Amino acid sequence: MPKTNSTKRELSNNKNNAKVKDGLDKNTKNVSKRDMSQKKGGAGAAASKQSQNSNRHATTNKNNKQYPKRTQKKSTQPKFPLLITPLGGIDEIGKNITLYEYNGDMFLVDCGMSFPDEEMPGIDIVIPDFSHIVSNADKIKGLIITHGHEDHIGAVPYLLKKINVPIYATKLTLGLVEGKLREHGLSNSAKLVEVRPGSVVELGCFKIEFIHVNHSIPDAVALAITTPAGVVVQTGDFKVDTTPIDGDMIDLARFAELGKKGVLALLSDSTNAERAGFSASERIVGDSFYTLFKKAEGRRIIVATFSSNIHRLQQIIDEAVKCGRKVVVSGRSMLNTVTIAEELGYLKVPNGVLISIDSMNKYLPEQLVVITTGSQGEPMSALHRMAFSDHRKIAICPGDLIIISATPIPGNEKMVNKVVNELMKLGAEVVYEKMYDVHVSGHACVEELKLMLSLVKPKFFIPVHGEQKHLVKHARLAQTMGIPDKNTIIANIGNVIQIGPDSLKIVNTVPAGRVLVDGLGVGDVGSIVLRDRKHLAEDGIFVVVTTVDSVSGEVVAGPDVISRGFVYVRESEELIESAKKIAWEVLDSNLSADGCDRNNIKNKIRDGISKFLYEKTRRSPMVLPIIMDI
Numbered sequence: 275m276p277k278t279n280s281t282k283r284e285l286s287n288n289k290n291n292a293k294v295k296d297g298l299d300k301n302t303k304n305v306s307k308r309d310m311s312q313k314k315g316g317a318g319a320a321a322s323k324q325s326q327n328s329n330r331h332a333t334t335n336k337n338n339k340q341y342p343k344r345t346q347k348k349s350t351q352p353k354f355p356l357l358i359t360p361l362g363g364i365d366e367i368g369k370n371i372t373l374y375e376y377n378g379d380m381f382l383v384d385c386g387m388s389f390p391d392e393e394m395p396g397i398d399i400v401i402p403d404f405s406h407i408v409s410n411a412d413k414i415k416g417l418i419i420t421h422g423h424e425d426h427i428g429a430v431p432y433l434l435k436k437i438n439v440p441i442y443a444t445k446l447t448l449g450l451v452e453g454k455l456r457e458h459g460l461s462n463s464a465k466l467v468e469v470r471p472g473s474v475v476e477l478g479c480f481k482i483e484f485i486h487v488n489h490s491i492p493d494a495v496a497l498a499i500t501t502p503a504g505v506v507v508q509t510g511d512f513k514v515d516t517t518p519i520d521g522d523m524i525d526l527a528r529f530a531e532l533g534k535k536g537v538l539a540l541l542s543d544s545t546n547a548e549r550a551g552f553s554a555s556e557r558i559v560g561d562s563f564y565t566l567f568k569k570a571e572g573r574r575i576i577v578a579t580f581s582s583n584i585h586r587l588q589q590i591i592d593e594a595v596k597c598g599r600k601v602v603v604s605g606r607s608m609l610n611t612v613t614i615a616e617e618l619g620y621l622k623v624p625n626g627v628l629i630s631i632d633s634m635n636k637y638l639p640e641q642l643v644v645i646t647t648g649s650q651g652e653p654m655s656a657l658h659r660m661a662f663s664d665h666r667k668i669a670i671c672p673g674d675l676i677i678i679s680a681t682p683i684p685g686n687e688k689m690v691n692k693v694v695n696e697l698m699k700l701g702a703e704v705v706y707e708k709m710y711d712v713h714v715s716g717h718a719c720v721e722e723l724k725l726m727l728s729l730v731k732p733k734f735f736i737p738v739h740g741e742q743k744h745l746v747k748h749a750r751l752a753q754t755m756g757i758p759d760k761n762t763i764i765a766n767i768g769n770v771i772q773i774g775p776d777s778l779k780i781v782n783t784v785p786a787g788r789v790l791v792d793g794l795g796v797g798d799v800g801s802i803v804l805r806d807r808k809h810l811a812e813d814g815i816f817v818v819v820t821t822v823d824s825v826s827g828e829v830v831a832g833p834d835v836i837s838r839g840f841v842y843v844r845e846s847e848e849l850i851e852s853a854k855k856i857a858w859e860v861l862d863s864n865l866s867a868d869g870c871d872r873n874n875i876k877n878k879i880r881d882g883i884s885k886f887l888y889e890k891t892r893r894s895p896m897v898l899p900i901i902m903d904i
Contacts, residue, residue, distance in 0.1 A: 353377070356503040356773045358541070358736070361786045362386065362402040364767045365742045367545070367683055368425035369788070371402045372508070372738070376501050379478030380413040382439075383497065383508060384420055387428030389652070389683070390790070395807045397799065399791045401429035404436050406768075406784040411437040415477035416467075419443040420510030421494035422450040423582050431458035432789075432796060440465045442475050444484070444493035449614045450582070471495055471525065486525045487512035490556070490583050490716025492620050498528075503773060504538025507730050511543050511739065513553045513715065514722045519560075519585040526729060533731040539773055540732035544740035545717040547748035552721050554714040559679065560589040562712050566705060567593045567643075570675040574639035575599070576668075576702075578649040578657045579679040581608040583716075584615050586679055587645065591623055594643040600629045604668060605647030605656040612645075631667045644668065649680035651689030661696035672701030679712045723748065727755045734778045735762045736771065809896050814839025816887065816895040818857050818879060824903040827865045833857040840887075840895040849890060856882045857899070872901055 354377040363370030368388030374381055390397035407414065417439050419427055427447065431454050433439075441451060441464065448466050455461045469475060471486035481500040488494070489511050499506040507529070514524055546553065567575065575594075579586050594601050601623075603609050612628075615621035634642055648657025657676075659665040670676075676697055682690045690706075697704050705712060718726065727735070735757050737748035742764075749762045763778050765771055768786030772779055790799045820832035833854045841849065860878045879899040888894055 352501075352503040352775070354502070356501050356506070356538075357781075358506070358539075358771045358773065359406070359769065359784060359786075360738060360765055360767055360771075361406065361784075362767055363425075363739050364765055365740075365745065366767075367741060369400060369402055369429070370426050370739060371429070372541070373407065374480065374499065374501075374506075375413075376479055376503065378413055379415060379480060380410060381415045381477045381480060381482075382407070382417045384426040384510075385417060385429045385433050386423070386425040387791075388425060388788075389650070389686075393808070394790065394804060395811055397790045397792050397804075399428065400788045401432050401791060401796075403785055403787045403789050404433055406786065407433070408436050414439050415480070416440040416442055416475070418475070418482055418497060419447050419451065420497065420508075421489055421491055422447040423491060423511065423580075426511070427451050427454065431455055431460055432791070434458075434460050434464060438463055438465070440467055442467045442469050442482075444469060444471070444495060446491070446493040446584070446615065446618055446620050449618050450611070453610055453614055485528050486522060488515040488518050488522075488524045488716075489513060490580070490585060492520050492584055496529075498532055501538075503775070504733075505532060505536065506539045506541065506773075507532060507537055507732065508541040508738075509543050509726060511545070511717060512722075512726075513718045514725060515553075515555050517555045517557050519556050519588065526725075529726065529729040533729050537730050537732045539734040539736060539778070540727070540730050541736045541738045542723065542726060542748065543717055544723075544737040544744040544748040546715055546719045547723060547737070547740065547744045547751060549715070549719040550721075551719050553717065553719045556585050556589075556714055559586065559712060559714055560592070563589055563593045563677075564596075566675065566677060566712070567597050572640045573673050573675050574642050574644070574671070575675050575677070576644040576646060576657075576660075576670075577677045577679055578646050579713075580649060581605065581611045581647055583680075584611070584620055587612065587615070588621055590643065590645055590679075591621070591627065595624055595627055597643075599641055599643045600634075600637055601627050602629055602631050602634050602642060602644045603646075604631055604644055604665075608645060608647045608656075634667075639671065639674075648693065649678050649690075650683055650686045651691075651693045653689070658693055661693045661700070663700075670697060670700040670702050674702040676702050676704045677712050678704065678706040681713055681715065720751065723751060724755060727752055727757070732757070733761060734773060736778075737762075737764060806896065810839065813893050813895045814841075815898060816840050816853070816883065817898045817900060818853070818883065819900045819902070820857065820861060821902045821904060822861075822865060829858075829861055829865070830904060833861070837895075840893065841891070849887075852890075853883050853886060856886055875899075876901060 357375040359373040361371045361373055366388065368386055370384045370386040372383040374383065387399045387401050390400055414437060419441065427450060430441070430451055434455065443451060445468055448468050452461060452466060455464050469484050471484050473484050475482045479502055483498040484495040485498060487496045487510065494510060494512065496507065496509045496512060499508065512524065516523060577590050591601055603612050612621060616623055646656040648655030652658060656665060660668050660670050663669065694704050694706065735752040737745040745764045749764055752762055753759055761778055763771060763780065765780060768783045769780045770782040770784060772781040789796060792799045815838050817836040819834045819836065821830045823830050835850050835853060857879050860875060860882060864875045864878065876899040880897045884894065884897045
């Protein structure tokens with residue numbers, strides 16, 4: 275990945291008084307760092323220890339019984355409540371972003387996007403509403419990112435166009451963010467600070483420790499956030515994988531250590547709260563690839579997966595090398611991820627294995643493996659274009675083995691099934707999750723969620739990252755683990771959650787929601803435009819055009835009718851002529867040389883024709899009258 279001198283990466287103090295303390299060299303060094311942080315933070319176990327010292331003082335100092343009580347009250351009661359505001363990622367999949375605040379200091383965790391649904395025709399992506407963040411720009415100390423998936427980093431460029439704050443993330447995550455910023459022309463002004471698991475960042479009164487977790491992308495971390503009110507743990511997306519591809523298991527010992535010292539609140543990933551048992555190891559997918567690649571001898575292999583699932587990409591490349599195949603990468607996001615991951619050392623590709631899409635015609639089909647985007651059936655993705663014979667470089671041939679190595683995101687099932695059906699019509703064999711173990715989730719299932727709850731032992735619990743059904747299921751799970759109902763809360767985006775020593779409640783609601791991105795337009799498409807787009811898609815448009823002499827008020831030309839998506843004009847001449855007659859009658863009775871209200875005439879034409887068309891067809895196209903003056 276090309277480096278720019280103006281893009282700043284740091285592993286030391288930054289200009290916003292944020293210190294990154296690196297504690298990776300030795301475990302003993304990590305422990306000393308954490309102990310030092312606890313002594314400075316005055317939260318959790320340190321507060322408990324101080325309380326014990328105060329009690330011992332009370333037993334020896336009998337002449338001044340009130341003084342130790344005042345000391346104990348000061349040491350255990352924070353002066354201000356901790357405020358946590360989810361601005362996305364609640365009651366939805368994706369668009370994750372959370373705002374933390376204490377006594378005027380604020381910082382953000384993640385800044386992701388989500389994909390549009392069927393109710394958003396023409397929309398490219400959906401990002402969070404940043405209005406509350408912008409109104410508090412002077413208080414935001416930084417942005418912490420847990421990992422490099424789109425639902426956690428996809429909206430970062432749009433945020434930095436509003437406010438420029440330092441970004442703290444691990445090496446791979448920062449590389450993926452840097453690539454996005456370069457596309458938006460923001461790499462010159464962005465301040466990127468690289469951290470590693472075990473590091474501690476200080477942002478105002480907050481101390482944020484990074485804890486290694488397993489997920490479907492390397493360099494994922496959870497956060498232990500020390501505040502004057504107590505310690506909050508936010509897991510990010512995680513799973514417990516005892517045989518991970520990268521060799522590093524989730525740091526369960528650190529979660530247990532935090533739990534022993536005292537955790538005020540836990541914010542935990544709820545995506546798989548409905549799935550019983552444990553999530554499978556990523557290595558299972560490698561075994562399935564081995565079997566399928568052997569089965570595909572003499573045929574071309576096409577694998578569709580998430581572009582950010584680098585572990586999966588490594589397994590595909592490894593199997594291709596074993597079978598003596600060349601690897602072709604299709605899809606812009608896939609190509610960007612492979613390039614960045616290989617340059618940063620997270621993807622190991624032998625020389626000569628990767629070939630360009632333009633040179634694939636030099637090889638026989640059985641010598642190729644194509645890795646592509648489109649595992650969610652996205653209309654503009656490479657696999658979707660292959661399925662509908664719209665790809666400029668790759669055409670599906672009978673006998674191709676196509677592996678869809680992903681689970682459909684809720685709401686995408688129909689799009690995925692549509693792509694599978696079209697691929698099969700072209701003669702390809704399609705393998706997807708339910709047929710073989712070609713995908714495992716990167717999110718914790720029920721037993722892993724219970725394990726996290728039992729290790730962290732939080733006083734309060736807030737389920738995040740999921741739809742309402744996931745959040746409710748996770749909250750009930752926490753209650754079975756001994757957390758009282760009053761200590762659990764299910765919030766909505768924009769809710770300000772106040773956490774005190776003995777209370778958890780919603781105290782306010784701030785502006786939050788979704789902003790639609792369509793091409794270069796950000797937020798310029800709202801509910802009215804979407805309504806019109808759906809109206810046009812469902813019933814079409816019926817345009818009535820008339821030219822009027824502005825001096826005499828006489829009709830010079832028209833009314834003429836243009837119809838799109840409603841009826842075929844040449845086969846509906848009687849209907850069209852009747853509509854013209856209605857328009858003519860309105861014009862004849864309202865136009866005059868003295869001038870008239872053009873909007874009033876347009877409304878009358880619209881109402882008259884709309885009523886007529888509905889009576890004749892039981893359809894309601896968008897009627898658009900146009901009056902041109904000459």
